[in-house]
Amino acid sequence: MWYFLELLANGALVGLMYSLAALGFVLIYKSAGVPNLAQGTLVMAGAYAVWFFISLGLPLWIAVLIGCVVLFVFGLLVERLLLRHMVGQPVIMVVMLTLGLEILLRGLVPGVLGAAPKPLSIGVGLSPVIIGDVFLNRAYLWGGVLALVLIGLSLAFFRTRLGTKMRAVSDDHVASWAVGLSVERAIGLSWGIAGIAAVGAGTLWGSVQGVDWTLSGLLFPAIAVVILGGLDSIPGVLVGGLLVGILGSVIPGYLDSMVGGSTREVVTSLIILLTILVRPYGIFGREDIERI
Amino acid sequence: MPKLTLENVEVIYDKVFLAIKGVSLEVEEGGMVALLGANGAGKSTTLKAVSGLLGPERGAVTRGTIRFGDDDLLRMGAPQRVARGIVHVLEGRRVFDHLTPDENLIAAWHGGRSGKFDEIRDRVYEYFPRLRERGRSKAGYLSGGEQQMLAIGRALMTQPKLIMLDEPSLGLSPLLVQDIFAIIREINRKDGLGVLLVEQNAAATLDIVDSAYLIENGQVVMSGRAATLKENPDVQEFYLGGAGRVDYHAVRHYRRRKRWLS
Numbered sequence: 001m002w003y004f005l006e007l008l009a010n011g012a013l014v015g016l017m018y019s020l021a022a023l024g025f026v027l028i029y030k031s032a033g034v035p036n037l038a039q040g041t042l043v044m045a046g047a048y049a050v051w052f053f054i055s056l057g058l059p060l061w062i063a064v065l066i067g068c069v070v071l072f073v074f075g076l077l078v079e080r081l082l083l084r085h086m087v088g089q090p091v092i093m094v095v096m097l098t099l100g101l102e103i104l105l106r107g108l109v110p111g112v113l114g115a116a117p118k119p120l121s122i123g124v125g126l127s128p129v130i131i132g133d134v135f136l137n138r139a140y141l142w143g144g145v146l147a148l149v150l151i152g153l154s155l156a157f158f159r160t161r162l163g164t165k166m167r168a169v170s171d172d173h174v175a176s177w178a179v180g181l182s183v184e185r186a187i188g189l190s191w192g193i194a195g196i197a198a199v200g201a202g203t204l205w206g207s208v209q210g211v212d213w214t215l216s217g218l219l220f221p222a223i224a225v226v227i228l229g230g231l232d233s234i235p236g237v238l239v240g241g242l243l244v245g246i247l248g249s250v251i252p253g254y255l256d257s258m259v260g261g262s263t264r265e266v267v268t269s270l271i272i273l274l275t276i277l278v279r280p281y282g283i284f285g286r287e288d289i290e291r292i
Numbered sequence: 293m294p295k296l297t298l299e300n301v302e303v304i305y306d307k308v309f310l311a312i313k314g315v316s317l318e319v320e321e322g323g324m325v326a327l328l329g330a331n332g333a334g335k336s337t338t339l340k341a342v343s344g345l346l347g348p349e350r351g352a353v354t355r356g357t358i359r360f361g362d363d364d365l366l367r368m369g370a371p372q373r374v375a376r377g378i379v380h381v382l383e384g385r386r387v388f389d390h391l392t393p394d395e396n397l398i399a400a401w402h403g404g405r406s407g408k409f410d411e412i413r414d415r416v417y418e419y420f421p422r423l424r425e426r427g428r429s430k431a432g433y434l435s436g437g438e439q440q441m442l443a444i445g446r447a448l449m450t451q452p453k454l455i456m457l458d459e460p461s462l463g464l465s466p467l468l469v470q471d472i473f474a475i476i477r478e479i480n481r482k483d484g485l486g487v488l489l490v491e492q493n494a495a496a497t498l499d500i501v502d503s504a505y506l507i508e509n510g511q512v513v514m515s516g517r518a519a520t521l522k523e524n525p526d527v528q529e530f531y532l533g534g535a536g537r538v539d540y541h542a543v544r545h546y547r548r549r550k551r552w553l554s
Contacts, residue, residue, distance in 0.1 A: 088348040161398055161405075168388045168399035174348055175386040179400040180374025180450050286390055 015245015294361025
């Protein structure tokens with residue numbers, strides 16, 4: 001029983017950290033209408049940035065702050081230099097472009113900053129938090145809290161006027177231009193904010209599993225989260241993350257010992273497959289409105 | 293309101309397809325002008341050239357000038373043109389489906405958080421009281437007529453000097469068309485707002501506009517005061533449903549004369 005609760009609690013916390021990695025994906029999909037396959041490498045780049053600034057001798061919080069600025073600017077540049085030329089092209093072109101960005105960054109960033117795994121300490125200590133007989137990973141706990149805060153902030157942002165305009169842009173680019181909204185600026189902003197979310201996710205995941213290229217593999221659970229929760233829903237990111245985290249923790253917790261491990265990836269793939277079969281737009285995803 | 297002037301505008305899509313060839317037209321201050329023509333004549337393309345929306349369809353203005361007062365519109369992006377006071381109500385309404393009507397209006401507002409916003413939003417709700425009633429449901433679930441009202445109201449939120457309407461009567465009942473045309477006329481009279489109206493529904497349109505241009509195969513083939521055009525026998529025959537003849541000799545006649553017209 002305690003074993004189950006421990007799997008459940010830690011799974012939920014890991015799930016929240018998946019949510020954090022997936023948040024940028026949703027932010028971009030929500031305003032640009034494009035699935036960003038480079039989200040995993042953005043998280044990796046965020047982790048590398050924070051590690052790099054710490055290695056220069058800066059304190060953690062300044063390193064995170066500078067990392068946020070760097071990835072925000074990087075997001076703006078992606079729009080300005082790449083996406084702006086994709087106006088009027090089919091969506092598949094943009095998807096391929098983000099895939100290219102993923103491959104480029106995954107090679108380039110470790111190539112320049114070093115491919116060997118690097119430790120990233122965020123000073124929360126390794127001793128677990130113990131509640132009853134349940135051992136909670138302290139880093140996961142912080143990750144869960146930060147994820148909740150950032151998701152809450154994103155929700156609040158989309159209720160502001162600027163957020164309303166960005167939702168309008170995601171609905172219809174041409175109609176947005178027609179009433180004077182700058183679609184380019186909205187898309188650039190969404191990439192910038194996704195960059196900031198990636199720094200948050202990168203810092204936490206980097207502290208858990210070290211900073212190297214494997215962080216870009218977070219794309220896979222992140223995609224499971226957004227497909228399950230709905231590609232453009234921020235509450236969906238939260239619920240999807242919790243579900244993916246819990247299922248990916250509880251099921252392997254019992255099955256791994258029987259089959260020799262690695263059932264977590266199987267669970268994640270099954271979640272993607274089943275969601276697409278049963279409910280293609282996810283739990284909270286918007287359906288295209290069609291009046292009859 | 294400054295005057296909108298198009299001179300010899302030529303638009304090419306995808307670098308090969310010539311959509312309009314040398315269109316010239318004017319909308320005077322506070323004027324109400326219609327652009328009439330059949331499907332594919334180039335009416336919508338003309339409007340998109342003015343509002344700067346050709347880019348997403350890989351079209352471009354390759355010749356000619358478009359001026360609004362002293363401003364050369366072709367040097368500006370779409371948002372700057374809106375800031376100068378030109379707004380385009382797209383064909384097929386294109387409201388923001390997943391936003392409420394109220395949020396649709398907020399999205400189109402560009403000023404700060406001022407009392408002016410409330411004033412203009414109230415005026416929109418005065419013109420279209422239905423929108424206030426439906427304020428909480430998503431715009432995608434409004435009826436076609438309500439969506440058209442929302443599209444016009446949303447455009448008014450940008451505080452335009454010239455509003456361009458692309459087939460506002462599309463898919464609406466004749467009664468609703470009358471209502472919407474009456475409101476457009478009222479906005480034009482009361483606020484001194486210039487109107488450029490694109491329509492296929494020539495009969496209803498010629499009743500409310502001051503002047504009109506007929507466009508065919510990407511060229512302006514006739515223009516003048518609405519009253520004069522209504523009297524013109526060709527216009528009567530081709531655009532106003534003729535004089536009620538159902539004679540197949542007339543069909544051949546029509547074909548022959550149509551060629552002469554273009």
